[in-house]
Amino acid sequence: MSNTPAYDALIARSRSQYHLHHLAMIAGVDRETLMPPGGAEARALALAELQQVMHARSTDPAIADLLKAAAQEELDDEARADMREMTRGYTLATALPAELVEAKGLAASRCEYEWRAQRQANDWAAYLPNFREVLRLSREEATRLSDALGLSPYDALLETFEPGMRGAEVSRVFGAMRGWLPGLIAQIRDKQAKESVIEPVGPFAFEAQRALVREMAEALGFDFTRGRLDESTHPFSGGVPEDVRMTTRFREDDFSVALFSTIHETGHSRYEQGSPRGWLGRPIGTWRSMGIHESQSLAFEMQLARSQGFLERLAPRLVHHFGAQRAFEPENWVRAATRVVAGKIRVDADEATYPCHVMLRFDIERALIAGEMQAEDLPAAWDEGMRDLLGIDTRGDYRDGCMQDPHWAGGAFGYFPCYTLGALYAAQWFATIRRATPDLDARIAAGDYAPVFDWLGANIWSQASRWTTPELVQRASGEALNPEHFRRHLQARYLTSS
Amino acid sequence: MSNTPAYDALIARSRSQYHLHHLAMIAGVDRETLMPPGGAEARALALAELQQVMHARSTDPAIADLLKAAAQEELDDEARADMREMTRGYTLATALPAELVEAKGLAASRCEYEWRAQRQANDWAAYLPNFREVLRLSREEATRLSDALGLSPYDALLETFEPGMRGAEVSRVFGAMRGWLPGLIAQIRDKQAKESVIEPVGPFAFEAQRALVREMAEALGFDFTRGRLDESTHPFSGGVPEDVRMTTRFREDDFSVALFSTIHETGHSRYEQGSPRGWLGRPIGTWRSMGIHESQSLAFEMQLARSQGFLERLAPRLVHHFGAQRAFEPENWVRAATRVVAGKIRVDADEATYPCHVMLRFDIERALIAGEMQAEDLPAAWDEGMRDLLGIDTRGDYRDGCMQDPHWAGGAFGYFPCYTLGALYAAQWFATIRRATPDLDARIAAGDYAPVFDWLGANIWSQASRWTTPELVQRASGEALNPEHFRRHLQARYLTSS
Numbered sequence: 001m002s003n004t005p006a007y008d009a010l011i012a013r014s015r016s017q018y019h020l021h022h023l024a025m026i027a028g029v030d031r032e033t034l035m036p037p038g039g040a041e042a043r044a045l046a047l048a049e050l051q052q053v054m055h056a057r058s059t060d061p062a063i064a065d066l067l068k069a070a071a072q073e074e075l076d077d078e079a080r081a082d083m084r085e086m087t088r089g090y091t092l093a094t095a096l097p098a099e100l101v102e103a104k105g106l107a108a109s110r111c112e113y114e115w116r117a118q119r120q121a122n123d124w125a126a127y128l129p130n131f132r133e134v135l136r137l138s139r140e141e142a143t144r145l146s147d148a149l150g151l152s153p154y155d156a157l158l159e160t161f162e163p164g165m166r167g168a169e170v171s172r173v174f175g176a177m178r179g180w181l182p183g184l185i186a187q188i189r190d191k192q193a194k195e196s197v198i199e200p201v202g203p204f205a206f207e208a209q210r211a212l213v214r215e216m217a218e219a220l221g222f223d224f225t226r227g228r229l230d231e232s233t234h235p236f237s238g239g240v241p242e243d244v245r246m247t248t249r250f251r252e253d254d255f256s257v258a259l260f261s262t263i264h265e266t267g268h269s270r271y272e273q274g275s276p277r278g279w280l281g282r283p284i285g286t287w288r289s290m291g292i293h294e295s296q297s298l299a300f301e302m303q304l305a306r307s308q309g310f311l312e313r314l315a316p317r318l319v320h321h322f323g324a325q326r327a328f329e330p331e332n333w334v335r336a337a338t339r340v341v342a343g344k345i346r347v348d349a350d351e352a353t354y355p356c357h358v359m360l361r362f363d364i365e366r367a368l369i370a371g372e373m374q375a376e377d378l379p380a381a382w383d384e385g386m387r388d389l390l391g392i393d394t395r396g397d398y399r400d401g402c403m404q405d406p407h408w409a410g411g412a413f414g415y416f417p418c419y420t421l422g423a424l425y426a427a428q429w430f431a432t433i434r435r436a437t438p439d440l441d442a443r444i445a446a447g448d449y450a451p452v453f454d455w456l457g458a459n460i461w462s463q464a465s466r467w468t469t470p471e472l473v474q475r476a477s478g479e480a481l482n483p484e485h486f487r488r489h490l491q492a493r494y495l496t497s498s
Numbered sequence: 499m500s501n502t503p504a505y506d507a508l509i510a511r512s513r514s515q516y517h518l519h520h521l522a523m524i525a526g527v528d529r530e531t532l533m534p535p536g537g538a539e540a541r542a543l544a545l546a547e548l549q550q551v552m553h554a555r556s557t558d559p560a561i562a563d564l565l566k567a568a569a570q571e572e573l574d575d576e577a578r579a580d581m582r583e584m585t586r587g588y589t590l591a592t593a594l595p596a597e598l599v600e601a602k603g604l605a606a607s608r609c610e611y612e613w614r615a616q617r618q619a620n621d622w623a624a625y626l627p628n629f630r631e632v633l634r635l636s637r638e639e640a641t642r643l644s645d646a647l648g649l650s651p652y653d654a655l656l657e658t659f660e661p662g663m664r665g666a667e668v669s670r671v672f673g674a675m676r677g678w679l680p681g682l683i684a685q686i687r688d689k690q691a692k693e694s695v696i697e698p699v700g701p702f703a704f705e706a707q708r709a710l711v712r713e714m715a716e717a718l719g720f721d722f723t724r725g726r727l728d729e730s731t732h733p734f735s736g737g738v739p740e741d742v743r744m745t746t747r748f749r750e751d752d753f754s755v756a757l758f759s760t761i762h763e764t765g766h767s768r769y770e771q772g773s774p775r776g777w778l779g780r781p782i783g784t785w786r787s788m789g790i791h792e793s794q795s796l797a798f799e800m801q802l803a804r805s806q807g808f809l810e811r812l813a814p815r816l817v818h819h820f821g822a823q824r825a826f827e828p829e830n831w832v833r834a835a836t837r838v839v840a841g842k843i844r845v846d847a848d849e850a851t852y853p854c855h856v857m858l859r860f861d862i863e864r865a866l867i868a869g870e871m872q873a874e875d876l877p878a879a880w881d882e883g884m885r886d887l888l889g890i891d892t893r894g895d896y897r898d899g900c901m902q903d904p905h906w907a908g909g910a911f912g913y914f915p916c917y918t919l920g921a922l923y924a925a926q927w928f929a930t931i932r933r934a935t936p937d938l939d940a941r942i943a944a945g946d947y948a949p950v951f952d953w954l955g956a957n958i959w960s961q962a963s964r965w966t967t968p969e970l971v972q973r974a975s976g977e978a979l980n981p982e983h984f985r986r987h988l989q990a991r992y993l994t995s996s
Contacts, residue, residue, distance in 0.1 A: 019547035022540055023521045030524055038724030039741030042520055042778075049517035053551055226536030243537030280540075 006069035007079055010086055013057065013066075015281035020054050022240045029245040032232040058093040078284060081466055085283035092160060095148035096141060104137040108411035115409040124379060124398040127409075132375040134411050135368060142369050142413070154369045157414030161290045162421060164469040167366055170417045173424065173483050174359045180487060182389060185352050188340045188494040197335045200318075200327040204255040208321040212255065213248055213262040215317065220266045220300060221453055222246070223273050235261040237268035237297075241275040241285075255322065256337070260301055267300030268293060270453070274461025284465045288472060290415065294422025295429065296460065302351045302423065303430045303489070304452055309445030311337050340494060342390040344400040351423060352490055353390060358420040360385035361405075365413045378402050425473065427486035429456065432477045504567035505577055508584055511555065511564075513779035518552050520738045527743040530730040556591040576782060579964055583781035590658060593646035594639060602635040606909035613907040622877060622896040625907075630873040632909045633866060640867050640911070652867045655912030659788045660919060662967040665864055668915045671922065671981050672857045678985060680887060683850050686838045686992040695833045698816075698825040700751040706819040707753050711746055711760040713815065718764045718798060719951055720744075721771050733759040735766035735795075739773040739783075753820065754835070758799055765798030766791060768951070772959025782963045786970060788913065792920025793927065794958065800849045800921065801928045801987070802950055807943030809835050838992065840888040842898040849921060850988055851888060856918040858883035859903075863911045876900050923971065925984035927954065930975040 002008050024047060031043050067087055075083065111130035118127040142153035149156050154167045217229055227244035239245035246265035250258045271287060279285030287293050304310055315330040322328075327336060340350050346357035364381050367373035373381060382402040386392045394401035407415055430452075434440045437451040444452075459476040466472075473481055500506050522545060529541050565585055573581065609628035616625040640651035647654050652665045715727055725742035737743035744763035746756045769785060777783030785791050802808055813828040820826075825834060838848050844855035862879050865871035871879060880900035884890045892899035905913055928950075932938045935949040942950075957974040964970075971979055 016547055019540075019544040020551075022544035023525050023548055026528055026541075026544075027521050027524050030528055034726060034728075036723050036725060036741060038721070039738075042517075042738060042740035043524075046517040046520035046524075049514055050521055053518070223536070225534050228532060228534060230532075240537075240540060242540035243534060 004070065004073040004075060004079070006066045007073050007075055007083070010063070010066050010070055011082065011282060013060075013063070014082075014086065014283055017054060017057060018281040020050060020057075024050055024054075025239050026243075026245075029230075029238045032234075032236065032238075033230045033245075033247060055093070058089065063090050078466065082283045084468075085286075085465055088163065089283065091148055092145070095145050097144070100137065100140060100144065104134070104141060104411055107133045107137050108409070111411075112406055112409040115403070115406065119399050119403045122397070122399040122403075124403065127398075127403060128375060131378075131409065134409065135375050138411050138413050139369055139371065141411075154366050154414065157369065158417065159414075161412075161415050162418050162469065163289055165289075165291065165417070165421065169481070170362060170421070173481060174355075174362060174417075174420070177355055177483050177486075178359060178389075181352075181355060184487070184490055184495075185340065185342065185356075185390075188352055188490070189342070191495060192335075192340060195335055197339065198327040198332050199336060200255070200322075200333075201325060202253040202255070204252060204322050206250050206252065209250050209255050209258050212317065212321045213258050216259065216262055217246075217266050219447075220263065220270070220449070222266050222269055226273055227269060229262065235265055237265045237272070239272075241272045241280055244269045244272045255318075260305065263305045264297045264301040267297035270300075270456070271296040271461055274457050275464050276462055279464055286465050288460075288463075288465050288467075289469050290418035291421035291425060292460065292469060292472065294418055295425035296422075296456065298351075298422050298426040299429055299452070299456065303426050304444065304449065306338055306351070307441065307444055307493070308334050309441055312445065313447055338493065342392060344386070344392055344394055344397070345404060352494065355420045355423065355486075356389040358416050360389055361416040365408070365416065369413055421481070424481060424483050424486045427489040428473070428477050428479075428482060429460070430489065431485040432459075502568065502571040502573060502577070504564045505571050505573055505581070508561070508564050508568055509580065509780060511558075511561070512580075512584065512781055515552060515555060516779040518548060518555075522548055522552070523736055523738050524741075524743075527728075527736045530732075530734065530736075531728045531743075531745060553591070556587065561588050576964065580781045582966075583784075583963055586661065587781065589646055590643070593643050595642070598635065598638060598642065602632070602639055602909055605631045605635050606907070609909075610904055610907040613901070613904065617897050617901045620895070620897040620901075622901065625896075625901060626873060629876075629907065632907065633873050636909050636911050637867055637869065639909075652864050652912065655867065656915065657912075659913050660916050660967065661787055663787075663789065663915070663919065667979070668860060668919070671979060672853075672860060672915075672918070675853055675981050675984075676857060676887075679850075679853060682985070682988055682993075683838065683840065683854075683888075686850055686988070687840070689993060690833075690838060693833055695837065696825040696830050697834060698753070698820075698831075699823060700753070702750060702753040702820050704748050704750065707748050707756050710753065710815065710819045711756050714757065714760055715744075715764050717945075718761065718768070718947070720764050720767055724771055725767060727760065733763055735763040735770070737770075739770045739778055742767045742770045753816075758803065761803045762795045762799040765795035768798075768954070769794040769959055772955050773962050774960055777962055784963050786958075786961075786963050786965075787967050788916035789919035789923060790958065790967060790970065792916055793923035794920075794954065796849075796921050796924040797927055797950070797954065801924050802942065802947065804836055804849070805939065805942055805991070806832050807939055810943065811945055836991065840890055842884070842890055842892055842895070843902060850992065853918045853921065853984075854887040856914050858887055859914040863906070863914065867911055919979070922979060922981050922984045925987040926971070926975050926977075926980060927958070928987065929983040930957075 027043065027047060027050075031040075035043060063086075067083070067090060070083060107130070111127075111134045114130055115127060138157075139153070142157050145151075145156035145160070146153040149159060151159060152167065158165055158167060158170070214229065218224070222229070226242060227239065227246065230245065230247050231249060232247040233249060235246070235248045237244065237246040246262075246269045248258045248262045248265065271293060275285055275287070305314075311334045312330045315328050315333045318328045318333065327333065338350075340352045342353050342356075343349060346354065349357055360382070363385065364373065364378065367381075368375070368378075379398060379402050383393070383395045386394045386401070407413075430440075433451055433455045436455065437443065440451055443450075460472070463472055463476075467475060470480065473479075525541065525545060525548075529538075533541060561584075565581070565588060568581060605628070609625075609632045612628055613625060636655075637651070640655050643649075643654035643658070644651040647657060649657060650665065656663055656665060656668070712727065716722070720727070724740060725737065725744065728743065728745045729747060730745040731747060733744070733746045735742065735744040744760070744767045746760045746763065748756045769791060773783055773785070803812075809832045810828045813826050813831045816826045816831065825831060836848075838850045840851050840854075841847060844852065847855055858880070861883065862871065862876065865879075866873070866876075877896060877900050881891070881893045884892045884899070905911075928938075931949055931953045934953065935941065938949055941948075958970070961970055961974075965973060968978065971977075
């Protein structure tokens, strides 16, 4: 008989939840990729029913007793890490009263649903009352989580996406970047203004694009025996580690959407596929945090796939799939794939300007949750931030301004910083890989990505949730999060003459 | 406040189960159509976990109390029909001890899994011990169900697939058919032996086949806004009424596999899509029985789509999709699509010889469950039955003899009769439609299938589980199940000179 019965009982519960989670993920993937419109309502009810089953299980008061009992058992280090995650999970699951969860869910669904048309119509006035209600309930959620976790309200929200990260730490990092990023962007744009670039000209046949992205996913190590690549309106990586479902989307006039979104999702997917098999179903077996997940997709998409060596190898493959055109001459293609352009839209941004979009949102959402800013103050703060950070005028353009993202409409405050944390982590990983493999660029240029995959596998994928995020960063790279690696990366890629 | 609180509580539970069932169906469809091999184990565990949740809910002792309380409430006729179904469901769900369900599940999984290779190898000796264990546990299951339902053991199994049907009734019907079917088959074969038929010659491009079957599904009224047509190794119709997923499979050398399987599954699918929306989630809202379900697929595939008028209209569409060939001349194509050939394989059988395959299996499985026949007696009984019914020698050929089907290996005894009950019901529906629409054949020949769809919609689809099967048959056709309609159908189609 086991001498850790309480811990074992908790792990059995964790595995049961993992199995139900599997069904939620697959039904969610089906919804985005295959489901006909008539199935939407029944699917929503079905998933809500499953959520209810899972929520009841995750808030079962017996878990509190088991956690107490297991804390007295003789546990090894990995089991103690399981306990850390289970304690956090139980605290989060039980922190919110059911009525608040339901009220916020309804308000967010409504706001997000109506936002689609309101955004199209540039109708801030219609959006405001819905948004105000979502903000009100999100503040209440933050307060409740704050009480349960002993963190500030904003930090409590951040904790749900990026455990261990605090607003003050994000401030420190983003504050440093604010000092050098706008100037660096200006330097890059000055340099690029002197270079001529030929844009690829379509149409690019869907079949050729499909073959290209499949080839890319295979070259980047996606395991098709344990996953699929399908299509959806918005690319994503979903499913479960045993069966990872990633998607892309195809535009006939622009193959780079499918190409780079596939590479991005392949990064997410390899993180999932690289989870230790023996840990699956255990709390330590799951991906670490949103920022770490994004660091994998950006390691693939930005660090690896937009490097000069990778892009130069890609050029002849473009010729192979789409036929020759001048834009695919290697030197031009490298320039075309690394243009830096300040624009209004976050999701269209290049890696240099992207953090500006995030820093703006971080400042605003922190003030909104703290009650220092009200819903109606959002457009003015947005316009001011976009002018300061990127020199762009967004006045009166809510559609491509403060109404462009679904996150806040859906009540997800504390999520945005993870995108840029991911970019910073990715740069830090590559700096570490480069120290261990000084000829990394030559290896990549020769099509040998093993140094990247081996390092990520050993230091990130195989570690899953074994460590807290700060511990993971320290162990993997030998230091805490350091935005300096990102600065050096931008300088090396965009300001060193090649 | 409702004055039927117990009934309402039962309906709420029914709806919850319906929502979870949705996820099981979609995950099952995904498994057959998309899932990569590496996902199989995790999917099996996930579905088993959901089954456990659903089983715990369906056997909750509180249901017994609610059923008792609701029986005292003032319920309308539809609610009383709900009560009939819930009572039956609870009795079936609670009749079997969990250990028996688990033991049978394991034995059946093992037997069915190993059967795949054993069948290929024609290895009866290796199959026998697994099959003996499945039979032993199926007998025990039958005995337990028999106690709970107050039926004979075989009838208790039949009740799980075709509620209200009894072995004695099947015997009566099959006994009558045994008197005339073999002679009728001989007559048909004599007649057809004098006719020359040209078989269509492939290859038939997959894209052309896809276009053909999509066109067929649309012409037959499949609603693509509430369903999909995909591909799988074995065609099926799954999903839920709000989102019906049917599949087909393509063989390059024979388009008729995809064509007729799509038409067959469209019949199943329209039954589902025709469920009354207001009843979904209620016990009366579900499909009635396996036999009634099969009557819909066979009404489409056999009664409608192999009629002379339908086939003649189809001929120019084949030319359109595949190009002209002599086999597609209407008179020839009608003959090619209505050949009667006595063969060893049930799933390849035409509608005239198919019932012989089922009658054989019915006699054997009834004797097996009654303990009048043992597992080792199966091959001899099979050989004898095939010789008597179809004049075919199967001695030594287990692979295409008694080992050809997965049903018994999987522990499904009492299922086979439903196939032929479906064919008999379908003939009875068409006889009824023809009485109401004397020019039915001319309407079909003109491409007007409304008389068929309208009648099925009003009499079968919209009735769901409102009535017991015998009640449904009586109400729809004005008489009890009568195999005479099937005899007349075969005579009219195959022995009347056209």
